[in-house]
Structures are given as C-alpha cells and as structure tokens.
Amino acid sequence: MSLELKNVSKRVAGITHVKETSLTLQPGHFNVLLGETGAGKTSLIKLMAGLDSLASGQIILNGKDVSRLSAQKRNISLVHQFFVNYPHMSVFDNIASPLKVAGIAKSEIEGRVEEAANILKLKPYLSRKPNELSGGQQQRTALARAIVKESDAVFLDEPLANLDYKLREELRDQLPELFAGRGAVVVYATSEPEEALLLGGQTALMNDGHVVQFGPTADIYRKPRDLEAAKVFSNPPINVAPVEKRGEAIVLSEEISWTASGAAVGLSDGHYTLAIRPNHVLPVETPAHSVRLDGHVLVTELSGSESSAHFDMDGHAWVSLSAGVHPYSVGEVHAFFLDPRHCFYFAPDGDLAA
Amino acid sequence: MRLKSLVPALYILFLMLPIYWLVAMSFKTTNEILSGFSLFPQTWTFANYREILTDPTWYWGYINSIIYVSMNTVISVLVALPAAYAFSRYTFVGDKHLFFWLLTNRMAPAAVFALPFFQLYSAVGLFDTHIAVALAHCLFNIPLAVWILEGFMSGVPKELDETAYVDGYSFPRFFVTIFLPAIKSGVGVAAFFCFMFSWVELLLAKTLTAVEAKPIAAVMTRTASSAGYELGLLAAAGTLTIIPGAIVIYFVRNYIAKGFALGRV
Numbered sequence: 279m280s281l282e283l284k285n286v287s288k289r290v291a292g293i294t295h296v297k298e299t300s301l302t303l304q305p306g307h308f309n310v311l312l313g314e315t316g317a318g319k320t321s322l323i324k325l326m327a328g329l330d331s332l333a334s335g336q337i338i339l340n341g342k343d344v345s346r347l348s349a350q351k352r353n354i355s356l357v358h359q360f361f362v363n364y365p366h367m368s369v370f371d372n373i374a375s376p377l378k379v380a381g382i383a384k385s386e387i388e389g390r391v392e393e394a395a396n397i398l399k400l401k402p403y404l405s406r407k408p409n410e411l412s413g414g415q416q417q418r419t420a421l422a423r424a425i426v427k428e429s430d431a432v433f434l435d436e437p438l439a440n441l442d443y444k445l446r447e448e449l450r451d452q453l454p455e456l457f458a459g460r461g462a463v464v465v466y467a468t469s470e471p472e473e474a475l476l477l478g479g480q481t482a483l484m485n486d487g488h489v490v491q492f493g494p495t496a497d498i499y500r501k502p503r504d505l506e507a508a509k510v511f512s513n514p515p516i517n518v519a520p521v522e523k524r525g526e527a528i529v530l531s532e533e534i535s536w537t538a539s540g541a542a543v544g545l546s547d548g549h550y551t552l553a554i555r556p557n558h559v560l561p562v563e564t565p566a567h568s569v570r571l572d573g574h575v576l577v578t579e580l581s582g583s584e585s586s587a588h589f590d591m592d593g594h595a596w597v598s599l600s601a602g603v604h605p606y607s608v609g610e611v612h613a614f615f616l617d618p619r620h621c622f623y624f625a626p627d628g629d630l631a632a
Numbered sequence: 633m634r635l636k637s638l639v640p641a642l643y644i645l646f647l648m649l650p651i652y653w654l655v656a657m658s659f660k661t662t663n664e665i666l667s668g669f670s671l672f673p674q675t676w677t678f679a680n681y682r683e684i685l686t687d688p689t690w691y692w693g694y695i696n697s698i699i700y701v702s703m704n705t706v707i708s709v710l711v712a713l714p715a716a717y718a719f720s721r722y723t724f725v726g727d728k729h730l731f732f733w734l735l736t737n738r739m740a741p742a743a744v745f746a747l748p749f750f751q752l753y754s755a756v757g758l759f760d761t762h763i764a765v766a767l768a769h770c771l772f773n774i775p776l777a778v779w780i781l782e783g784f785m786s787g788v789p790k791e792l793d794e795t796a797y798v799d800g801y802s803f804p805r806f807f808v809t810i811f812l813p814a815i816k817s818g819v820g821v822a823a824f825f826c827f828m829f830s831w832v833e834l835l836l837a838k839t840l841t842a843v844e845a846k847p848i849a850a851v852m853t854r855t856a857s858s859a860g861y862e863l864g865l866l867a868a869a870g871t872l873t874i875i876p877g878a879i880v881i882y883f884v885r886n887y888i889a890k891g892f893a894l895g896r897v
Binding site: 324327328329348349350352354355356358360362364365366375376379380420423427 | 789791792794795796797798799800801802805810813814816
C-alpha cells in the first residue's frame with residue numbers, strides 16, 4: 279500500500295497553487311505536511327482526495343492510477359480543520375453514513391459504529407445531534423467517520439487547529455494509536471512544527487506551493503536541506519544572520535566570533551548564512567552556550583513554562599527561547615548566549631553547507 | 633414602564649384596526665354597514681360567508697388562486713435550487729452580473745409585462761389557465777428565490793460538500809439527503825415569499841385569466857353588482873383571503889428572522 283504523487287500540480291485561473299510535486303507516502307506512520315497557512319497543504323490534500331482536478335501529473339493509490347477518479351471512487355477519508363458533520367443526522371448516523379452509502383448490511387454497520395464510538399469515547403452521545411456536542415466531541419465524530427470506513431488513505435487537514443489547548447493535546451496523543459494497524463496511508467497537515475515532531479513519521483515541508491524537503495521527521499529537523507527548509511521547520515522563526523568563515527573562525531561581527539566545530543571545520547573561507555533555532559540562544563551562559571550576543575530587548579513573551587525574547591543586534595532581529603521564567607526589561611541591553619554546535623551554515627545559494 | 637408598553641400597544645392597535653374593521657364588517661349585513669358607525673356587529677350574520685362558500689363563482693376564485701400559487705411556489709423553488717447552488721458554489725464568467733441581473737427583474741413593475749404576457753399566452757393557447765399565471769409569476773419569484781436560497785447555501789461551508797463526496801455520496805444523493813436538510817429553513821423562507829408575492833399579485837393574474845382560472849382578487853372586484861355595493865360579502869371575502877397568508881406566516885415565522893439576519897429577505 280502506498281500513495282504516490284508523480285509531478286502533480288494544480289493551477290486555478292492561471293495562478294499556480296501547487297507546483298510540480300512528487301512524493302511517495304507509506305502507511306504505518308504519519309505523513310505530516312508541514313507549512314504555514316497558504317503553503318499549499320490543503321490544496322495538495324484536495325488533489326490527493328480527488329476534490330480538485332490535476333493540472334498535470336498522476337496520483338497512484340495502491341498501484342492503481344486514481345488521477346481521473348472522483349473523490350467518491352477513491353476509498354478515502356477526510357477530516358477538515360472545521361468540525362464538519364451532517365447537521366441533521368445523529369452522531370450514530372453521521373458515523374454510519376459512509377457505510378450506509380457503501381451499502382453495507384445494517385447489522386455490520388451497528389457493530390462497526392459502536393467500535394469506532396468506543397475508541398473515540400462517543401458512546402454516550404450516539405443519539406445526539408452534532409450541534410449538541412462540544413467542539414472536541416464534534417471533531418471526534420468526524421474522526422470516527424474517518425476510521426469507520428476501511429479507507430486506503432486518510433487525510434487529516436489540521437484537525438486539531440480549532441480545538442483548545444487541552445483538547446488538542448489529548449486528541450493528539452490518541453491520534454497515532456487510532457490509525458495504528460489500519461494499513462491506511464495517513465496524511466496529516468499542520469502549521470505547527472511541534473506537532474510534526476510529536477507525530478513523528480515522515481514530514482514533507484511545504485512552502486509557497488511546493489515540497490521543500492521530505493524525509494523522516496527527526497532527520498529533516500536535524501538536517502534541513504536548505505535555508506527555506508530550516509525556516510519552515512522552526513517556531514518561533516529561526517534566527518538568521520550573515521557570517522564569514524576566516525580560517526578557523528566563524529565571524530559574526532568584528533567583536534563576535536568563535537572557533538568552527540563539527541562539520542563547520544571543513545567549510546572553505548567565505549560568506550555564509552548562519553541559522554540557529556531560538557531554543558539554542560539562551561539568556562544564561564553555560565559551557566555549551568558560550569558565544570555572547572548583546573541585544574536590545576524589543577518584545578518578551580511568557581508562555582507558561584517558556585520565555586521568549588525578541589532582541590535586536592546590529593540591525594538583525596533575533597529570538598531567544600528558554601525554559602523557565604526570565605526577567606527581561608524591554609528596551610535595555612541584555613546578554614544572550616548561543617550554542618555554536620547547533621548552528622547551521624548555508625551557502626549563498628541557500629543549500630546547507632554545514 | 634408605562635410609556636414603554638404604551639407606544640408599542642398603540643402601534644399594534646393602529647396596525648390591527650383595519651383588520652378588525654374588515655372582520656367586523658364581514659359579520660354585518662350590508663344594510664348595517666351603510667347605516668352608520670358601529671363598533672360591533674348589531675346583528676351577527678354568517679350569510680356573507682355562507683354565500684361565498686356555497687357560490688361556485690366565489691369559492692372557485694379561492695381554489696384557482698391556491699392552484700396557481702402552489703404551482704408557482706413549487707416551480708420557483710425547484711428551478712431556483714440548482715441555480716442558487718451554482719451561484720453559491722461555483723465561479724463562472726459573468727456570475728456576479730448575472731446574479732444582479734436576476735434581481736433587476738424584480739424592479740420592473742408588473743404592468744410592463746402584462747401586455748407581452750397577454751399576447752404571448754393568447755397566441756400559444758395558454759390564456760386563462762392556471763399554469764399561465766404560475767409561469768408569469770415566476771418572472772418575479774424565481775429571482776427572489778434564487779437570491780434567498782443563495783444566501784442560505786453560502787452559509788453552509790463547502791467542506792460539507794467535500795466531506796460527503798469523500799464519504800461516497802453521489803451528487804444527487806448528497807443534494808437531497810444532506811444539503812437540502814441543511815438549508816431547509818432557506819427553502820421554507822423562499823417558498824413563503826414566493827407564496828406571498830403570488831398570492832397578493834393582482835394585475836398579471838387578472839390580465840391572464842377570464843373565467844377558468846380567475847383568481848379570488850379578481851372575483852372581488854365584481855362587488856358593484858346590480859344590487860348595489862355588497863360590502864358585507866366583500867369583507868367576508870377579504871377576511872378569507874388573509875387566512876392562507878396568516879397560516880403560512882405562522883409556520884415559517886422562526887425562519888424568517890434567520891432570513892433577515894442573512895440580509896436576504
């Protein structure tokens with residue numbers, strides 16, 4: 279089983295929504311589409327689901343060319359970001375609807391709906407209407423409808439984006455086991471890098487209508503192919519600054535430089551773009567966080583267990599993200615320390631150099 | 633508090649006064665109506681109603697009206713549903729202009745169309761039939777129904793359509809079993825307005841009929857008979873004319889508020 283995209287693209291009224299894309303998605307793990315709003319995730323999902331027609335290319339599901347098949351004939355499931363259920367049907371009928379349409383016997387439908395409702399803790403609400411449920415329960419109903427059918431592919435288009443924090447965590451923990459052992463290709467679109475890391479599997483980074491990088495999630499987090507990939511896979515945004523390699527040293531400015539380590543040792547002299555994730559720029563000095571940056575603090579944010587500070591250094595905007603609560607005074611100069619081992623160096627054409 | 637309830641009370645009183653007067657008159661004899669001012673009927677009579685409900689020239693007026701109004705409502709809604717779906721779900725060349733043009737049909741007075749309709753229907757043999765009036769009223773009611781339904785349909789997210797397709801619903805099955813129930817209040821409001829406009833429209837209905845399909849409003853204009861003005865009879869006919877509208881309003885009253893909220897009524 280697999281879902282294969284071959285040079286797939288989509289254009290609407292002369293505007294390219296999805297540039298030529300080739301991907302091979304496998305079952306057994308989550309295939310995450312990660313990108314900002316407007317990166318083309320939903321457009322790509324609609325193409326895979328057969329809700330939009332291709333401008334070019336082929337889609338092959340389980341070895342069968344489904345490029346010209348309508349959504350009805352593809353044996354797939356889809357969960358939207360908004361809680362979409364059939365408003366006049368009870369939760370039971372909602373979950374049962376794909377089975378009823380497929381003409382499955384009533385007795386079997388009851389058993390399968392019950393099973394799906396059990397897994398998603400919807401048993402007490404089967405006779406209710408969707409608008410009598412909470413947002414989390416409504417989205418569970420949509421998920422139940424997606425798993426009750428033995429689909430070849432399941433598309434989840436930011437299914438947790440409209441849920442509140444707690445429900446989102448709860449449901450996210452449950453998602454992998456929900457689809458484990460079903461043999462369906464699971465595609466999960468999200469705009470949050472964190473979610474991609476939590477759900478693991480494979481990730482396709484999307485930006486501006488094309489796939490920037492595709493591979494095992496941890497790999498592409500650790501080794502972004504180019505600057506674009508690094509930018510997509512970072513929240514808050516990754517820090518970027520021009521640096522120069524001079525002999526042994528990496529020179530950020532006349533005052534700030536450090537000795538190249540790791541893969542950076544092999545870099546030839548010249549100009550590079552440095553990128554470092556905000557969680558490797560801390561407000562305290564440690565043996566690893568040894569390179570001192572003095573910056574004007576512009577904005578600080580406190581999100582429970584984490585503090586972030588946006589600061590300006592020589593006209594470049596930087597972000598620091600650290601665990602715990604740190605007292606920053608906005609407008610004053612504060613010392614930050616970066617960990618040179620976690621720096622990425624990109625060549626002028628954008629490709630990862632070290 | 634006094635003033636607060638006094639103003640609406642007075643307003644309602646003024647609104648209800650002509651209707652009360654009509655109902656009161658319908659229970660009076662024509663002599664009593666002409667003899668002077670009386671707040672209540674001095675001698676109650678059901679003769680006016682009895683006359684209307686037994687005289688075929690009267691009650692066939694009602695039946696004719698109900699037939700062509702029902703025909704018109706069904707045709708208008710059935711034609712408007714797919715049109716409204718197209719306007720709400722698809723973009724095509726000139727869609728906005730076409731949508732606006734539909735509305736402009738409502739701006740022309742009925743009198744403009746009376747002559748061409750009369751000539752055309754006479755020529756093709758549709759004159760004095762129920763379907764003639766029903767079709768003529770479509771000119772106003774289909775654009776109205778499209779306008780109302782488009783508003784309700786656009787309130788249903790496109791994701792509902794997509795979910796149904798992915799679940800395996802064919803388009804007709806989706807439209808009837810999922811989409812229609814989702815916009816049923818819109819269908820109710822559209823049907824109500826079609827019913828009302830067709831029920832109260834007089835000019836076209838009168839011009840396009842003679843005997844066979846003569847509407848009640850046209851029957852009512854023959855009050856000045858050889859016996860003079862039969863005001864009691866006319867009042868009874870008027871009272872009976874209000875009733876169907878009142879019944880329909882009662883059933884769709886909750887939906888109309890929603891229609892207003894969408895700005896489509």
